[in-house]
Amino acid sequence: MALLSILPDHPGPATHVMVIGVGSYPHLNGGSGPLAAENWNLRQLSSAPLSAQHFIQWLVKEYQNPAAPLASIEHLISSPHQVADAAGNLHESQEPIMANLYTAYKDWKKRAGSHPDNIALFYFCGHGLYNNNGTALLATDFADPEVDRIALNAVHVEGTVNGMLSCAARRQCFFIDSCRSVKTSWQEMMDSPGQPLGTAGVKNLSAAQQPIFYATGPTQVALAPAGEVSLFTKSLVEALQSLAAVNPDGDFINGQWVVDTSRIEEGVNTAIKMDLALRPWLEGPECYFGGSGKHFNLHHLPGRPAVPVVMGWDPSDLNQRASFEIHCAGAMVAQRPYVPPTPQPLEPWESRQPPEIYQVKAVLDNGYMVARQLILQPPMKRAIFTTPVVQPPHPPV
Structure with missing residues (x-):
């Protein structure tokens, strides 16, 4: 035994x-x-x-x-x-x-x-x-x-x-x-x-x-x-x-x-x-x-679960031109800032947060922004943003 x-x-x-x-x-x-x-x-x-x-x-x-x-x-x-x-x-x-x-x-x-x-x-x-x-x-x-x-x-x-x-x-x-x-x-x-x-x-x-x-x-x-x-x-x-x-x-x-x-x-x-x-x-x-x-x-569970929030863009190549933010009750609780482009495309961003009502925001490098509200609960929530036209980046200064 x-x-x-x-x-x-x-x-x-x-x-x-x-x-x-x-x-x-x-x-x-x-x-x-x-x-x-x-x-x-x-x-x-x-x-x-x-x-x-x-x-x-x-x-x-x-x-x-x-x-x-x-x-x-x-x-x-x-x-x-x-x-x-x-x-x-x-x-x-x-x-x-x-x-x-x-x-x-x-x-x-x-x-x-x-x-x-x-x-x-x-x-x-x-x-x-x-x-x-x-x-x-x-x-x-x-x-x-x-x-x-x-x-x-x-x-x-x-x-x-x-x-x-x-x-x-x-x-x-x-x-x-x-x-x-x-x-x-x-x-x-x-x-x-x-x-x-x-x-x-x-x-x-x-x-x-x-x-x-x-x-x-x-x-x-x-x-x-x-x-x-x-x-x-x-x-x-x-x-x-x-x-x-x-x-x-x-x-x-x-x-x-x-x-x-x-x-x-x-x-x-x-x-x-x-x-x-x-x-x-x-x-x-x-x-x-x-x-x-x-x-x-x-x-x-001993407390509230940590639930995945996955944020990204469609088309996915815009992910490396974007920053993502998660807000709750007027305060930002998580962020992925803009990252300079790399040879490898960036995957959608994942953050884990407790169940709650959130406002999520995605901003491209040319200032184009999309925001929405989501109710987060298990098993996960996906927020994929789209843009009606291909957004050109800011021209180099």
Whole structure:
């Protein structure tokens, strides 16, 4: 067991988490062997352990839910990666081989099921495959040539989610950061898309809310640059920090901002698009929602979220001839002053501000100005200005 026990004696409802990050695959390309006869071009993953650690650090440092505070994190991350607690102490994780996943799942499910108002969170980052029967998440010992059944050391996502219906926790949420690739030879060899970590009978089933957030749609490939946190996990944390926030009572200034699971998909996709706009040579799929049941409040922000405001011109080459300003209640709160032209065109300017009513202004170098009012709230607001004619710059003095 590798467990961060944060509130071991908490008597009431709490949040219990299971985090899996698989970067080491001994039987796939680049592994320590023995290698599988068929490896489907799957390699070692440097991003997956980093992504799992990134998600854990958000949980430890920022997650808040007064009705169900964070109580435990079961973590299985490929070595040599460790997990830091709130005090910065490092804890050894556990190898995410299939046997360990079964044991950790059983313990996590038991803790999560200790109270019906608990929240159960499940996170996975690693290789994934897909067929018409669902999504398979590959454990470290996947494709062991000594194992006859190719799908034995893989987790069937949808079966595992169904198995959690026998858990008393009524609020459950699953984050699946993996490809959902279709490999013809793999489909021909497998007898199922992995194994459910648990099952549910026909009795004592809970009416659980079970949203699932996949990094990709069926048959698609996820994006995880080597040595970096994956695009999905990076965007997920941004969504949880601010982009998926909502204020139920409409009080932008004094109201409580929360992340409702109904807003996570839009928040993640907004973060993905903003990231890829700065790295146009990369391509990434959008977050894909699945699961069942009603949505619920997952996380409470400590204050107002920082919401992106993106300002620019159309045509975009005017960006390097412009200054941008953001005003609130008559005072300027942010500015990008005019920058002398550079060989590389400037991207639209981004500033992050709390939800509020703002006046934004864009001024070209010849004095041509456009201003407008905008109401800023998550996930973001884009203000792209246009000019009816091409504005010549001031002649040189």
